[in-house]
Amino acid sequence: MIPDKAPGEDVYQATCDLRKEAHVPSFEKYKELYLKSVENPEEFWGDVAKDFFWKSKHTGQFLDYNFDVTKGKVYIKCMEGAITNICYNVLDRNVHDKKMGDKVAFFWEGNEPGDELKVTYRELLKQVCKMANVLKSLGVKKGDRISIYMPMVVELVVAMLACARIGAVHSIVFAGFSAESLCERILDSQCSLLITADGFYRGDKLINLKMIADDALEKCTEKNFSVQKCIMLKHLSKDGSLLPEGSQSPPAKRACSDLQVPWNPEVDLCWHTLMEEASDECEPEWCQSEDPLFILYTSGSTGKPKGVLHTVSGYMLYTASTFKYVFDHQPDDVYWCTADIGWITGHSYITYGPLANGATSVLFEGLPTYPDVSRMWEIVDKYQVTKFYTAPTAIRLLMKYGSGPVQKFTRRSLKVLGTVGEPINPEAWLWYYNVVGEKRCPVVDTFWQTETGGHVLTPLPAATPMKPGSAAFPFFGVVPAILNESGEELEGPNEGYLVFKQPWPGVMRTVYGNHERFETTYFKKFPGYYVTGDGCRRDKDGYLWITGRIDDMLNVSGHLLSTAEVESALVEHEAVAEAAVVSHPHPVKGESLYCFITLKDGFDYTISLEAQLKKQVREKIGAIATPDYMQNAPGLPKTRSGKIMRRVLRKIARNERDLGDVSTLADCTVIEQLFQNRCNTA
Numbered sequence: 044m045i046p047d048k049a050p051g052e053d054v055y056q057a058t059c060d061l062r063k064e065a066h067v068p069s070f071e072k073y074k075e076l077y078l079k080s081v082e083n084p085e086e087f088w089g090d091v092a093k094d095f096f097w098k099s100k101h102t103g104q105f106l107d108y109n110f111d112v113t114k115g116k117v118y119i120k121c122m123e124g125a126i127t128n129i130c131y132n133v134l135d136r137n138v139h140d141k142k143m144g145d146k147v148a149f150f151w152e153g154n155e156p157g158d159e160l161k162v163t164y165r166e167l168l169k170q171v172c173k174m175a176n177v178l179k180s181l182g183v184k185k186g187d188r189i190s191i192y193m194p195m196v197v198e199l200v201v202a203m204l205a206c207a208r209i210g211a212v213h214s215i216v217f218a219g220f221s222a223e224s225l226c227e228r229i230l231d232s233q234c235s236l237l238i239t240a241d242g243f244y245r246g247d248k249l250i251n252l253k254m255i256a257d258d259a260l261e262k263c264t265e266k267n268f269s270v271q272k273c274i275m276l277k278h279l280s281k282d283g284s285l286l287p288e289g290s291q292s293p294p295a296k297r298a299c300s301d302l303q304v305p306w307n308p309e310v311d312l313c314w315h316t317l318m319e320e321a322s323d324e325c326e327p328e329w330c331q332s333e334d335p336l337f338i339l340y341t342s343g344s345t346g347k348p349k350g351v352l353h354t355v356s357g358y359m360l361y362t363a364s365t366f367k368y369v370f371d372h373q374p375d376d377v378y379w380c381t382a383d384i385g386w387i388t389g390h391s392y393i394t395y396g397p398l399a400n401g402a403t404s405v406l407f408e409g410l411p412t413y414p415d416v417s418r419m420w421e422i423v424d425k426y427q428v429t430k431f432y433t434a435p436t437a438i439r440l441l442m443k444y445g446s447g448p449v450q451k452f453t454r455r456s457l458k459v460l461g462t463v464g465e466p467i468n469p470e471a472w473l474w475y476y477n478v479v480g481e482k483r484c485p486v487v488d489t490f491w492q493t494e495t496g497g498h499v500l501t502p503l504p505a506a507t508p509m510k511p512g513s514a515a516f517p518f519f520g521v522v523p524a525i526l527n528e529s530g531e532e533l534e535g536p537n538e539g540y541l542v543f544k545q546p547w548p549g550v551m552r553t554v555y556g557n558h559e560r561f562e563t564t565y566f567k568k569f570p571g572y573y574v575t576g577d578g579c580r581r582d583k584d585g586y587l588w589i590t591g592r593i594d595d596m597l598n599v600s601g602h603l604l605s606t607a608e609v610e611s612a613l614v615e616h617e618a619v620a621e622a623a624v625v626s627h628p629h630p631v632k633g634e635s636l637y638c639f640i641t642l643k644d645g646f647d648y649t650i651s652l653e654a655q656l657k658k659q660v661r662e663k664i665g666a667i668a669t670p671d672y673m674q675n676a677p678g679l680p681k682t683r684s685g686k687i688m689r690r691v692l693r694k695i696a697r698n699e700r701d702l703g704d705v706s707t708l709a710d711c712t713v714i715e716q717l718f719q720n721r722c723n724t725a
């Protein structure tokens with residue numbers, strides 16, 4: 044397990060001394076708190092809970108659970124019986140009890156430099172109350188599902204917190220997803236209402252979001268489900284003003300008056316008109332601890348996305364405490380997480396975790412490369428960012444341009460650097476540490492998943508000596524283990540399946556509408572454990588190293604995709620008989636998609652067909668799933684029972700001739716043909 048003493052060799056210790064004021068100032072202190080958190084969770088989390096408002100206290104044990112499918116239904120309950128409201132806790136409590144109404148909650152920085160806005164806790168609370176009243180006036184009730192499909196604007200936070208305030212369940216869909224993906228998610232959770240925006244810019248590219256949203260709603264209707272109302276925010280249109288009253292700057296400079304916004308008077312409602320009339324006071328709906336808070340879809344190995352469900356109290360305590368400890372949050376920090384709120388990172392570490400701590404954050408709409416590759420560091424200096432959180436793919440992208448663009452800005456304010464989304468290669472880690480942080484700032488490599496709600500393996504910035512590429516040790520309350528194929532726990536230096544032995548407050552509760560799938564995906568393979576789907580190595584010092592997915596999932600730029608969902612998008616084309624997708628290493632994205640296509644008789648494999656297929660995948664799933672490589676595969680390597688041997692395809696994609704054991708292959712001749720048709724991936 045965790046060593047008694049931190050190793051003194053082969054580790055990095057940042058020069059900036061956070062220790063004087065840090066929440067966890069030493070490895071010994073980490074170990075002490077960790078032991079308390081697993082030996083006496085009741086007391087540990089009870090202390091965390093003291094910082095929140097509870098309408099009534101919990102009655103049963105702090106965590107009640109069954110992780111063992113062989114003993115019955117898997118369940119996790121945290122603080123059962125307690126009554127609270129997460130929106131009240133992250134806003135009202137800060138404004139009223141902690142007297143932080145004038146503190147900035149968000150510095151919004153638009154895609155276009157100069158486009159900016161600041162929102163205090165008081166203003167945010169007012170806007171959220173208004174929106175909550177709007178939703179109520181439209182008949183939204185506790186437990187109803189609301190789909191949100193918006194760009195990175197403050198109103199996205201307003202919409203999600205308004206749902207939380209009235210006990211409605213938000214289901215945010217990343218604005219880069221296609222109409223088809225949005226439709227599928229709306230249908231799965233039967234959302235009665237959609238909140239979207241007219242459009243937005245991503246760098247130079249204009250996205251007509253409303254058009255895509257309408258397309259999705261039409262597809263829903265075709266499938267006999269109608270979303271009753273669609274609220275549209277005018278983000279780009281000229282008369283669309285961001286939050287009225289108070290500290291205003293102009294709305295989107297790049298205002299685009301010729302944006303074609305389709306409008307359906309029977310369904311569509313204007314955000315601004317609704318907000319104008321709504322009251323800015325709204326009594327929160329008091330919720331049970333285990334009431335659902337939100338659904339967020341993540342790829343599943345069968346191809347159909349899973350609606351990961353999180354509930355109120357556990358998620359609140361967990362995001363609040365991970366944010367506090369992992370970024371060592373201090374009151375005067377300016378924190379910036381570059382993720383999109385459409386992913387779990389944004390849910391936990393732009394909205395809920397930071398606001399629960401009364402933090403001031405930067406909310407950035409744009410890209411790291413627009414208008415140039417210095418943008419990130421320009422923003423760091425502009426807002427004097429102290430804690431910065433991004434993805435390895437962004438680091439690798441910027442690394443390609445060298446240290447010049449970084450050094451145009453001082454970055455002197457930075458104290459902690461974080462990464463998330465995929466394993467970080469030591470080269471990128473070292474560049475981040477040496478060039479961006481100038482050896483001053485500890486790097487926290489945070490391993491977690493949509494399912495875990497918050498960080499589960501991570502260094503703590505003032506306590507854990509760092510090893511580049513290692514997510515180090517478990518967060519409080521988390522008990523990891525490494526299992527071999529037969530399910531035995533491996534001790535000491537070893538490699539195998541990463542699992543968790545007991546729940547922590549923020550772990551997901553179910554797959555929305557499909558509890559059986561929840562049990563099958565995470566609990567069937569090794570009864571008694573939560574199975575992450577990741578491989579993991581433990582070194583001689585007890586440090587944990589994530590080795591990547593060990594199921595049929597791919598991680599493209601920190602976003603999970605399943606090979607099955609891409610394959611099913613491909614075979615929907617009339618020319619395609621069969622498709623097999625494997626991962627191929629990519630210098631910036633981490634992994635990219637390499638697709639093998641078997642055509643039906645009578646079709647020719649042409650460049651234009653390839654273009655059509657790529658377009659089809661983009662339209663079905665979204666731009667993140669666009670294949671990088673595609674090749675003609677008149678035959679695929681299969682076992683005698685007909686299973687595609689992806690292991691062999693991965694080798695072919697990489698042009699590695701050593702295929703290992705292919706004795707189960709039904710027909711060996713396909714291999715040579717596939718090597719001949721290989722794409723040039725150099």
Ligand code: WT7
Nearest residue numbers: 388463464465466488489490491492493589603
């Ligand atoms: C998968 C979860 C957690 C928010 C973003 C992704 C991979 C995530 C790390 C890390 C190595 C990582 C894992 C995990 N992953 N963080 N620090 N080191 N791998 O959320 O889409 O649910 O993906 O991302 O493979 O299982 P997600």
